[in-house]
Ligand code: G1P
């Protein structure tokens with residue numbers, strides 16, 4: 001739908017401020033709805049060109065404000081991952097926040113805030129909510145993606161009730177409010193007034209770094225680095241560069257050069273800022289090469305994801321969550337014990353067995369961080385994670401890349417053993433969940449939906465069926481009832497579970513911006529330590545074959561192989 005350009009309704013009003021009168025120049029701009037503003041797994045994510053349509057961003061921002069109640073005079077937190085379009089969007093949102101009646105906006109210097117840092121700032125200053133500009137791990141630049149999401153006062157992604165209200169509003173919107181254009185300086189830490197609203201430009205790192213120092217044993221980690229421990233942190237030219245440099249190299253005395261690709265660039269240096277084996281190639285080559293460092297890690301575009309590597313060793317995110325849970329006792333911020341843990345449905349069940357041993361609750365939620373918030377607010381969950389390189393805790397209400405890295409450093413400083421040995425010891429005790437995700441990116445959307453419908457049609461007759469060596473124990477389309485507020489989410493992915501604990505999950509991505517992305521999640525439990533050193537794809541090979549036979553992946557998508565295997 002075309003964005004209309006009618007401009008109308010100039011309202012001039014005056015308010016008393018600082019004992020003098022300021023003329024407030026509010027414009028009400030007429031607009032028309034765009035049909036495609038339904039937020040996905042994590043906010044509204046589209047190609048930059050889509051966001052560049054006149055009124056597109058403004059419509060969505062006004063729809064957010066129109067869906068909220070009671071924010072007049074309150075504080076909003078604002079920042080983004082620095083991708084192409086970030087600063088312009090920040091300017092627009094500041095003018096709209098002023099015109100809509102916010103009292104104050106806390107904005108990161110240069111418009112920057114990592115997603116976990118934004119969550120931290122919202123909570124610390126008891127803000128009404130926050131707007132984060134990010135398309136996470138999706139590529140940036142003029143031909144890349146842009147995104148925007150709203151977080152509530154608990155610091156977490158808005159629940160579905162709010163994202164749906166935003167969408168509904170976006171479908172009926174006819175006007176938005178914005179102040180006149182103004183000089184806005186975001187390159188230094190200062191306060192200024194924007195038409196009666198206070199804008200506070202804050203250090204994007206300081207509050208977050210202070211929180212990390214409360215949670216982890218910084219002295220022990222410093223001693224580890226001083227003992228010659230070598231680490232590489234790949235910031236992928238994204239938001240975590242300044243955070244990692246300050247925390248790792250300055251506060252924890254890691255040698256200079258520990259952080260690589262540490263300068264945020266608006267196109268992430270042309271890379272794909274997703275910390276996995278496919279996209280963090282340079283880091284992976286170093287960690288699997290001669291003279292590899294002891295520990296390697298990477299984070300994504302907006303700083304909420306993490307990848308953990310040892311020398312010649314990759315830790316799956318599902319295993320990482322299980323490891324953090326089992327070792328939380330070693331970390332000051334968690335040594336008092338964990339209330340419970342949660343994992344998204346497609347994440348492996350490795351953490352379930354640790355929770356069982358610790359006799360704490362373990363929840364299985366739909367994909368997306370927003371489902372963890374209620375459990376954490378209710379005090380039922382301390383740690384949580386997703387297979388998609390996301391791990392976090394109740395210290396904020398977002399997943400947190402650097403937090404996971406510091407957690408691992410704290411564990412390594414206590415155990416004084418290599419990463420690989422710590423993980424193998426864990427498997428020997430708890431058993432190993434071989435795990436892999438196969439992504440078929442940018443496939444034809446109709447073909448993908450036909451494939452999922454085909455699977456749904458088979459669900460009723462699958463239980464009890466023998467597929468190769470395996471017998472199906474259950475088959476369903478995952479639904480979740482939030483144990484805290486009773487809200488129900490259906491259609492969250494096809495689960496096929498086999499006797500013995502093996503599992504295949506199929507779902508379509510809710511964050512992609514091109515066609516559809518089919519995700520196939522494969523999992524096999526192995527208790528025998530003698531079999532723990534098999535190659536993952538080999539260990540899962542019969543499940544891979546069954547997945548293709550059941551879903552007709554090749555037949556529907558025409559693809560011979562996944563685009564990305566993690
Ligand atoms: C993906 C991940 C999911 C994560 C989300 C936001 O969503 O799979 O775990 O919460 O990104 O980072 P998807 O594209 O699968 O809907």
Ligand code: ZN
Pocket residue numbers: 115135136137300301302303304305
């Ligand atoms: Zn992210």
